[in-house]
Amino acid sequence: MILWTFYVTILLTLFAGYMSKKLVKDSKDFLIGGGRLGTVGVTSMLMGAIIGGASTVGTSQMAFERGLGAIWFTLGLSISSIVLYFFYGKLTEKKEFMTVTGVIGKFFGDRAKTAACTVLCLGMFIHINGQVLASVSIFSSVLDFDIHISALIVCALIGGYVIFGGFWGGTIVGGIKTVLLYSTSIVCGMYLLFEYDFIPLAAMSFSPDPWFNPFSNGFLKDLSLPISTVLGVTCTQIYFQSVMSARDKHVLKRSCLLTAFMIPPIGLVCTMIGMYMRTVSPDIAARDAFVLFVTNxxxxxxAGLSIAAVLISSVATGAGLALGITTICSRDVISPMFPSRSDSQSIRSMRIMIAIIISAIYFIVVSNDNSMILSWGFLSMIFRATPVFVPVLVALYFPDSISRRHESIYVIIGPILSIAWILLGLDNISSIYVGILGSLSYAFLRAKTKKSKSAQTNTCM
Incomplete structure (x- = not known):
């Protein structure tokens, strides 16, 4: 019964993703759903892209290892949804930009845009690996498939969800996934609270520190997790596309608030699952905690619906990230080189790029199948946040302070400092802080220098 429910749900969702190609009439439909989505559509895409395997399987895995601290990732995702509105809301009406790197290109120049494209795409690519790993753990736990077969199926599903319908495919699959994930999370939560007496069991089984201490790894280090998540989501292309898909600013506001409200219960249930499995089956692999709970x-x-929902979550998020990479490469790299491309040629090239990205992911995953799922997510946040957040913040809210001289440094200084910090092993302070503060400091110094030169020029005149 579990497998039949699982298979039927996956096939129906895959069929829905395939049929979404009928909604694609031009490249704008493929990239942002025509920019005319209502509250349901935008919320579906946001939930589909934000809640993935790192939020479900990865959260349960971390809760199995360290308890309540696992809630930070989904809490950060919830806050991110609200930040998206305040950060990009004013861009929704004009639809001037299709990519977040396009914002950087307009205000900082082509070299800065090229640097941002490179580092941001690397960050999204890293994050897809975590989503595929979460999906692979489902196949290995439930079906006992070999890593090569599991990864192949997952990568094929990612392609099926987004290659045909692009953004529309992500929106439709995201809507299905949201209904499945939310309903099964509620049911699993009820099982834990009323069938298995989770609260008294956890109180008896775990010590307050570290299991109920959200800052068990240190205040600054644990706080960096939601901060890096918020910054990473704000700077990731697929979430920018979701914002641009909204019909107007009011639709975006409702969608962001609704998404922020819906995420925390899912993270809380997944955290409870990880901690419960730690009490009853402490010898299992941590990443299998979610799947083994629902199956047993x-x-x-x-169980079948829950496993399918989590698999779809991972696949849909991975598909959205792949679409984001493809959008940046198509709009900011290929289109300037071939300005006379037709819409049909543009869509065809994007589909080919998605296939290439997914193929590369497959070979990486089969070589790193034992890595921590959330580790990929947090690492990707560094490469997504540090090169983009400060430049976009300055471009949107302090454009007069921008200096066009050495503009690419605005983008690369953050990632360089973060990587250096990691390589030096200085993990007492998270590298995300170092990267963002370094980028902010450089932007401030450039603004101050520009202001001083302007003052000198005015004095001479």
């Missing part, structure tokens, strides 16, 4: 402790139909 819930009704077969609930």
């Amino acid at each position: 402790n819930t009704h077969p139909v609930v």
